[in-house]
Structure formats: structure tokens, C-alpha cells
Amino acid sequence: MRILGISGSLRRGSHNRKLLRAAGALLPPGVELVEWDGLAGLPAFDEDLENTPPAPVKAFFEAIERADALLIATPEYNASLPGALKNAIDWASRPFPDNVLRYKPTAVVGASTGLFGAVWAQAEVRKTMKASGAHVLEDELPVGMADYAFADGQDALSDPELTARLKDLLGDLVREVNTPVEASSS
Ligand SMILES: Cc1cc2nc3c(=O)[nH]c(=O)nc-3n(C[C@H](O)[C@H](O)[C@H](O)COP(=O)(O)O)c2cc1C
Incomplete structure (x- = not known):
């Protein structure tokens, strides 16, 4: 099973x-997380190009299609x-509604340097992904005080409770992939 990881931040660090x-290291056996690195290369959305999407957009669609699920990590701006x-x-x-996001199992997490862990941004991402037709998990993972949240020099979260919550969320996402849409939407 393949999860496409999408970071809403372009920043190197x-x-x-x-x-x-951190999520990639917590996945069950047989599940891989592939990070998408095309965000900076997407042109601004132009409805005139909807039926002839530029190459970077096509590549993005293909990455989504190849993935069984999406994990979006968003900062708050x-x-x-x-x-x-x-x-x-x-x-x-x-094109809506038959787009690449339709029924795509999706989890949203977020980190910010403030206290609240990008909860507003996560809510906005969940809202727009739901409106686009994705199957979005309700749970969120707010990682606040992000400058101090990761183990020194590593990508792992230092708080065991947050780590457990992230693992649970990923378990839910994997279950969502394994649950037929009809059953999960009832
Ligand atoms: C343009 C801008 C706006 C920001 N607005 C918020 C905000 O509204 N709430 C918040 O908690 N942090 C805000 N921040 C701080 C970000 O949470 C912080 O820069 C975070 O580290 C960005 O995520 P990243 O480390 O993945 O790049 C803002 C940062 C920038 C650059």
C-alpha cells in the first residue's frame, strides 16, 4: 500500500x-510513504487549462492516482x-466530481511553531478536501511548538503521546483504504 505524503510547506527545514x-517511520509493514515534492512546480490554477493541464499538474494527478491514500501535513499561514x-x-x-481526489482516503496533520499546532489550517484542509470529494478522516494531529517537538537531529516526534496519536491516525487511514467506500460511507 502506498501513501502519498504532501507537505504544505516548501521550506527546506x-x-x-x-x-x-515521522509518519513514514510508524507505518505498518507493507505500507510505504512516498513524499511528493512537486508543490513548488505547480502553476497557479487556471480554469482555462482544466482540460489541458500543464505537465507538472499531470504529474501531480498521476502521483495521486498511484497512491492508495494521502497524508497531508500543513503549516498554518x-x-x-x-x-x-x-x-x-x-x-x-x-474536473469535478470525477477528479483524482474522489473517494481518496485522506488524513490531515499539521505542525506550527505556536501553541495550537495548525488546527485552523488542518480544519481548512479537511474542508476543502471533503468539498473535492476525498474521504477525509475527522481526526487531527496538532503538533504545536514545533521548534521543540522533534527529537534532536531526527524526524521523530519526541512526545510519546503525540507519537501514539500519529500511529493511531495512520492505522485509521490504512483501515479506510481496506474498507470499501460503500461500507465506510454508510
Ligand atoms: C506567512 C506565515 C504566516 C504564519 N501564520 C501563522 C498562524 O496563523 N498560526 C500559527 O500558528 N503559525 C503561523 N506561522 C508560523 C508557522 O506555523 C511556522 O513558520 C511553521 O514552522 C511553518 O511550518 P514549516 O515548519 O513546515 O515550514 C506563520 C508563518 C508564516 C511564514
Whole structure:
């Protein structure tokens, strides 16, 4: 099983990238996390190009199609999700409703340097992904005070409770993949 990890941050030392890597290390056997690195290469969404998407957009769609599930790690920018991430979701949501996100099992996590762990951004990502047709888990994972949340020099979370919550969330995501859509939506 393949999970596509999408970081909403482009920053080299991003805490959200670290969070994806922490998740990758907690997956059950037989499940891999592949990090998508195309966010910076997507052009701004243009509805005129919806039927002839540019190459980076096509590559993004293919990465989503190849994945059984998505794990999105978002920072919070000005009480919302980063514009680049919203742009990516807007591309992936088209053409609606038969887009690459339809029924795609998705979990959302987030890290911020403030106390609240990007909870507003996570809520926005869940809302836009649901509106796009993805199957979005309700649970969130707020990693606050992100400058101090990761073990020194590593990508693992230092708090065992947060680590357990992340592992649970990933377990739920894997179960969602293994549950037929009809059953999970009833
Ligand atoms: C443009 C901008 C806006 C931000 N707004 C918020 C915010 O509203 N709430 C918050 O908790 N942190 C905010 N932050 C701080 C980010 O949480 C912090 O930079 C975080 O480390 C970004 O994620 P990253 O480490 O994955 O790049 C903001 C940062 C930037 C650059």
C-alpha cells in the first residue's frame, strides 16, 4: 500500500516535512510513504487549462492516482492553509466530481511553531478536501511548538503521546483504504 505524503510547506527545514517522515517511520509493514515534492512546480490554477493541464499538474494527478491514500501535513499561514497547498487542491479537484481526489482516503496533520499546532489550517484542509470529494478522516494531529517537538537531529516526534496519536491516525487511514467506500460511507 502506498501513501502519498504532501507537505504544505516548501521550506527546506520544514517541521511539516519532518512530520511526514515521522509518519513514514510508524507505518505498518507493507505500507510505504512516498513524499511528493512537486508543490513548488505547480502553476497557479487556471480554469482555462482544466482540460489541458500543464505537465507538472499531470504529474501531480498521476502521483495521486498511484497512491492508495494521502497524508497531508500543513503549516498554518495567517490562520489558514498555505496558498500553495490550496492551489494544489484546487487543481486536483477538477474536473469535478470525477477528479483524482474522489473517494481518496485522506488524513490531515499539521505542525506550527505556536501553541495550537495548525488546527485552523488542518480544519481548512479537511474542508476543502471533503468539498473535492476525498474521504477525509475527522481526526487531527496538532503538533504545536514545533521548534521543540522533534527529537534532536531526527524526524521523530519526541512526545510519546503525540507519537501514539500519529500511529493511531495512520492505522485509521490504512483501515479506510481496506474498507470499501460503500461500507465506510454508510
Ligand atoms: C506567512 C506565515 C504566516 C504564519 N501564520 C501563522 C498562524 O496563523 N498560526 C500559527 O500558528 N503559525 C503561523 N506561522 C508560523 C508557522 O506555523 C511556522 O513558520 C511553521 O514552522 C511553518 O511550518 P514549516 O515548519 O513546515 O515550514 C506563520 C508563518 C508564516 C511564514
